[in-house]
Amino acid sequence: MDLSMLKDPQETVDSSRVPVEKTGKADRPLHDFPEHISPQREAPGPLAGMRVIDFTHFVAGPFSAMILADLGAEVIKVEPPRGEDFRQFPPADPALDGQGSPFLWANRNKKSIALNLKSKAGLEIAKKLVAGADVLVENYSTGVMERFGLGYEDLRETHPKLIYTSVSAYGRTGPYADRLGFDTVIQAESGFMSFNGYPDREGVRVLPVIMDTSTALMAANGILAALLRRARDGIGQRVDVSLYDTGMTMVGYGAMQYLMNGVEPKRLGNSSSDTAPTGAFRASDASFFLSSSSTAVFQRVFRVIGRDDIADDPELQDRIERLARHDELRDTLNAAFGQKPWAYWEPKLREAGVPAGEIRSLADALHSKETRAAGLVTKIPHPTAGFVPNIALPIRLSDTPMVDPVAAPTVGQHTTEILGNMGYDPDQIAGLEAAGAFGPNGITQ
Numbered sequence: 001m002d003l004s005m006l007k008d009p010q011e012t013v014d015s016s017r018v019p020v021e022k023t024g025k026a027d028r029p030l031h032d033f034p035e036h037i038s039p040q041r042e043a044p045g046p047l048a049g050m051r052v053i054d055f056t057h058f059v060a061g062p063f064s065a066m067i068l069a070d071l072g073a074e075v076i077k078v079e080p081p082r083g084e085d086f087r088q089f090p091p092a093d094p095a096l097d098g099q100g101s102p103f104l105w106a107n108r109n110k111k112s113i114a115l116n117l118k119s120k121a122g123l124e125i126a127k128k129l130v131a132g133a134d135v136l137v138e139n140y141s142t143g144v145m146e147r148f149g150l151g152y153e154d155l156r157e158t159h160p161k162l163i164y165t166s167v168s169a170y171g172r173t174g175p176y177a178d179r180l181g182f183d184t185v186i187q188a189e190s191g192f193m194s195f196n197g198y199p200d201r202e203g204v205r206v207l208p209v210i211m212d213t214s215t216a217l218m219a220a221n222g223i224l225a226a227l228l229r230r231a232r233d234g235i236g237q238r239v240d241v242s243l244y245d246t247g248m249t250m251v252g253y254g255a256m257q258y259l260m261n262g263v264e265p266k267r268l269g270n271s272s273s274d275t276a277p278t279g280a281f282r283a284s285d286a287s288f289f290l291s292s293s294s295t296a297v298f299q300r301v302f303r304v305i306g307r308d309d310i311a312d313d314p315e316l317q318d319r320i321e322r323l324a325r326h327d328e329l330r331d332t333l334n335a336a337f338g339q340k341p342w343a344y345w346e347p348k349l350r351e352a353g354v355p356a357g358e359i360r361s362l363a364d365a366l367h368s369k370e371t372r373a374a375g376l377v378t379k380i381p382h383p384t385a386g387f388v389p390n391i392a393l394p395i396r397l398s399d400t401p402m403v404d405p406v407a408a409p410t411v412g413q414h415t416t417e418i419l420g421n422m423g424y425d426p427d428q429i430a431g432l433e434a435a436g437a438f439g440p441n442g443i444t445q
Contacts, residue, residue, distance in 0.1 A: 030387055032367060036378035038404045045072015046400040050227070052076070052135040053126075054110065055150070057084040059183070059209050060243065061139030061167045062106040063216035068135065068223065069109035070393050070402045076418060077110045078126055080117070081439025083411035095385035097410070104388055107408035113419075114412030114444050117148055121437035128422060130155065130162070135223055139167040142177045152238050163226045165239040167219050172240050181243050183211040190247030195254065198269040215246040275319070276326040277301070280359060281334055286342040290333075290349070290356040298322060300352045304345075305336035382407040412444035 050073040054065040062077075069075040089100040096104075113129075116122040130136055130150065138145050145151045152164045152172075166172045169181025187193045187205050197204040222239035230236055248255065254265040265273060270289070272278035277298070278291045292298045295317055302311035310332065315321050322329065337345060342358055349356045360368065366377055376394075379387040390405045415438065419429050433442045 029363075029367070030379050030389060033377050033379050033389065035387070036380050036390060036405055039401065043400050045070070045403040046397060047071040047073040047227075048400075050074065050134045051132060052137060053078060053129050053133045055136065055138040055140065055145070056167065057139065058086045059106055059212035060215040060219070061137055062086070063213060064165070064167060064219035064223070064241075065137045066106055066108055066110065067216065067220040067393065070395075070405075072400070072403050073135070075110040076129060076414075077107065077112045077409065078117075078129070079112055079114050079411060081114045081412070081441060081444065083114070087411070093385070095382075096388075097384055101388070104382075104408045105391065108390065109403060109406050110409055111414035111418060112409035112412055113415045114438055116436055116439045119436040121432045121435035122439075123148060125419070125422075125432065125437060126150065129418075131159065132422075133159075133162060134227070135163040135165060137165040137167065137219070137223075141180065142168060142172055156236070156238075160236055161230060161234065162236045163223055163230065163239060164236065165219055165223055166241070167215060168240075168242050170244045171242040176244075183209045183243065186211045186243045186247040190244065190251055191255075192247055192251050195251065195265055195267065197267050199267045203267060211243050211247050211250065214250050215241055215243050218246050218249075271326065273323075276322040277329040277333055279330065281330070281337050283337050283342040283345050284340055287359040288342060288345070288356055289359055290354065292322075293355065295319070297354055300354050301333065301349075304348050304352050304354065305333065307332065307336070378405075380405050380407050383410060383413070410444075412438070415443050 047068055050068070052065055052068050052073045052075040054062065054075050054077040056062045056065060056077075065075050065077070083099075084103075086106070087099045087103045089102040092098050092100055113125075115126055117126060126148070127150070136150075136155075138150075146154065152166070155162055155164060168177070169186070170176035170179045184205050187210070190211075192211075193203040193205055195203065196206060219239065219241040222241055226237050226239055258264050270280040272291075275292050275294075278293070280287055280289050282288075290301065292301055298316070299311040302308070310316065310329070316325070316329075346356075346358070358364075365371060371377055374394075376392050378390045378392070380390045382388040385407075388407050390407075392405070393402065395402060416429065419432075424432070429443075432438070438444070
């Protein structure tokens with residue numbers, strides 16, 4: 001859920017109203033996963049040397065900046081002195097000083113500086129950070145960055161090479177630029193929700209933050225394209241990405257089907273309006289999903305269960321006829337699949353070239369052989385929790401691999417380091433602290 005909406009970077013959500021679960025170390029399955037092992041390599045990440053100033057919070061903005069960090073950019077996260085509110089999302093974890101784990105997911109490989117932007121001294125530091133940046137990413141409500149003198153028009157003349165990235169609910173221009181938006185609201189308004197669920201009830205939201213994550217991917221792609229153009233022409237630009245626009249992409253080819261034919265896709269649960277037999281099936285001990293995406297796959301499925309007569313039925317070589325007889329085909333398959341366990345069917349379907357997979361819980365997926373083979377989940381050191389989980393991005397680069405993961409920073413963890421790298425000496429830092437640049441409690445780290 002991305003706010004792209006706080007009226008002020010120093011505003012906070014009342015965390016006392018957020019439900020808290022108590023989770024102790026004993027509840028963590030980390031012992032099942034290996035520590036991250038750095039591969040033997042000398043090449044830096046592909047974005048090494050790039051500096052990104054991250055004025056974002058919650059999901060879409062931070063995740064887009066984290067992609068750049070994983071690719072080797074130096075990402076400096078500017079947080080209010082108490083930290084951004086996503087740190088408070090449950091479950092609260094004593095090992096994280098009472099904060100929640102969701103923040104870890106979207107803020108790996110970043111440095112954190114805690115600044116009070118309402119103080120002249122804090123705002124001056126922020127502007128100096130931007131002056132040395134290649135990319136700025138922000139996702140506050142429209143107008144907030146402008147009030148701090150950090151809007152695109154404020155910076156484009158003095159920093160012509162800057163890639164200025166805005167992630168918002170409905171875009172930075174137009175009649176809806178002032179609207180606030182959440183992932184779930186966008187799922188509803190884009191029509192995405194109307195695709196999901198069963199035909200005898202209203203559409204349902206998708207629980208994972210798919211609009212936020214997809215918007216982050218769009219933003220990162222836009223930034224990379226802008227950096228490529230800047231490398232060629234030496235000119236920066238604004239990248240403007242919204243959750244709503246992304247939502248209208250995420251409804252997929254159903255939009256094109258409607259625009260061409262006037263037919264809106266219907267909710268079908270786990271079935272398909274395009275292919276048959278496609279959907280959820282049941283072995284004797286487990287459910288699995290199977291997709292018959294073509295006539296060839298349809299034939300393979302029925303040969304696996306020994307029904308060559310159905311595979312070779314002349315009428316069923318036609319996709320429309322298969323859709324019309326979907327229930328009959330499904331019942332035939334379920335009767336056969338139910339005779340033996342998934343461990344029997346899985347290798348047979350795989351060998352036959354049939355796309356099929358067990359319907360898993362999240363826990364089962366994280367602990368699965370596919371996840372382990374890909375090395376997607378490891379554990380990495382954390383300054384207060386000992387070790388925390390790490391879920392890698394699905395990008396594989398042969399010559400400039402992703403950087404080794406470093407856990408999301410604690411609030412202001414790198415404030416002194418960042419200031420030192422900017423040329424501030426200890427006396428100057430002390431003066432900034434006295435001037436309220438870092439909030440009422442001073443430097444937190």
